Amino acid sequence: AQTVTQSQPEMSVQEAETVTLSCTYDTSESDYYLFWYKQPPSRQMILVIRQEAYKQQNATENRFSVNFQKAAKSFSLKISDSQLGDAAMYFCAYSSISSGSARQLTFGSGTQLTVLP
Amino acid sequence: ETGVTQSPTHLIKTRGQQVTLRCSSQSGHNTVSWYQQALGQGPQFIFQYYREEENGRGNFPPRFSGLQFPNYSSELNVNALELDDSALYLCASSSAGGLQETQYFGPGTRLLVL
Numbered sequence: 001a002q003t004v005t006q007s008q009p010e011m012s013v014q015e016a017e018t019v020t021l022s023c024t025y026d027t028s029e030s031d032y033y034l035f036w037y038k039q040p041p042s043r044q045m046i047l048v049i050r051q052e053a054y055k056q057q058n059a060t061e062n063r064f065s066v067n068f069q070k071a072a073k074s075f076s077l078k079i080s081d082s083q084l085g086d087a088a089m090y091f092c093a094y095s096s097i098s099s100g101s102a103r104q105l106t107f108g109s110g111t112q113l114t115v116l117p
Numbered sequence: 118e119t120g121v122t123q124s125p126t127h128l129i130k131t132r133g134q135q136v137t138l139r140c141s142s143q144s145g146h147n148t149v150s151w152y153q154q155a156l157g158q159g160p161q162f163i164f165q166y167y168r169e170e171e172n173g174r175g176n177f178p179p180r181f182s183g184l185q186f187p188n189y190s191s192e193l194n195v196n197a198l199e200l201d202d203s204a205l206y207l208c209a210s211s212s213a214g215g216l217q218e219t220q221y222f223g224p225g226t227r228l229l230v231l
Contacts, residue, residue, distance in 0.1 A: 004159075035219070043205060044158070045222035054202030091159055095218070103211070103218050104150065104173055 002027045002094050006108035013082045014116050020067075020075045021111045022093030033095040034068065035105070036077045048090070052074065079113075085116045092102040119144050120150030121210050121223035129229045130198050138193040138226045149214040150220055151183060151190040155207040161195070166191055167213050195228075203230045 003026045013019035024086075036048040039062070051059045051068050058066050067076045079086055092108040124140045132135050143151050152160035162175035166185035180196040189210070193216045195202055205227050209220035 033218070037222075042224070043227075044224045045207060045209075045223065047219060050219055051177060081200070093159075095220075102150075103213070103220075104162040104175065105152070105160070105209075106162070106167060107160050 001031075002096065002106045004092050004094050004106050004108040006092055006111050008111045009109070010020040010112045010114070012066050015082055015084060017082055018078060018080045019113065021079075021090050021092075021113070023075045023077070023108055025075065025094050027071050027073070027094065028095075029096055029098060031097050033073045033097060034066075034079070035064070035076065035093040035095065036075075037093060037107075038086075039091065040088040040109075045091070049077065050071055059063055065116045082115050082117070087113055089103075089113070104114070119228040120173065121128040121221055123206075123226050125226060126224065127227045127229075131231050132198055132200060134198050134230075135194065135196045135214050136198060136228060138195075138206050138208075138228070140191045140193070140210075140223055142189045142191070142208075142210035144223050146210035146212050146221075147189050148211045148218075149185055149189065150209045151191070151193045152209065153177075154207055154225075156178070156204070160207055163193070172213075197223060198230045200230050203228060 012053045031055045034051045063080045089110045150165040151163040154160040164174045169185045181193040184192045205225045208223045211220045
């Protein structure tokens with residue numbers, strides 16, 4: 001079974017600064033997807049960024065980028081130019097892409113990000 | 118494009134009762150997954166439906182059951198409610214078979230069992 005670990009329960013960052021959230025995972029599979037979702041107080045889980053394991057290039061979405069280290073099973077999220085609206089709980093998630101699997105998401109325990117004005 | 122919707126937004130039940138939660142998938146999506154998120158924790162996978170059949174199940178007892186309808190909407194039913202069933206229930210839809218099977222979430226239903 002796959003596991004996802006987020007070792008930082010809480011992080012804070014000054015507005016306009018850069019912050020990195022950590023995530024490690026354990027799997028015996030070679031192909032999979034990794035995701036970062038954010039969950040603001042409104043509770044809706046919002047996709048931030050996605051990485052396919054077979055792609056060596058790190059994914060980037062505007063101010064959000066990842067550092068994907070497949071051998072180390074590490075998948076960190078970097079938020080540049082942090083904004084007040086980035087404050088939320090951030091979840092790292094893993095999804096198998098094996099044929100016949102349910103493509104279920106396995107989530108970490110989350111990192112609560114506070115953005116300070 | 119319509120996103121994932123869920124109803125109701127909040128629900129209060131008493132122990133032993135039964136509850137039905139509903140989810141409408143995003144336009145163009147044929148797969149629905151349900152997750153339970155206890156307070157302060159990450160979501161836990163309950164089950165997934167694809168083409169009206171259960172396509173995978175997490176570590177949840179049989180009193181958690183579901184349905185998917187021809188229009189790809191879905192229901193989650195929980196029988197014999199227990200206090201520990203109090204949680205946020207999230208529905209996510211995706212397009213199975215595509216290259217990017219990303220799950221998009223609805224706003225959730227907050228269930229409180231007294």
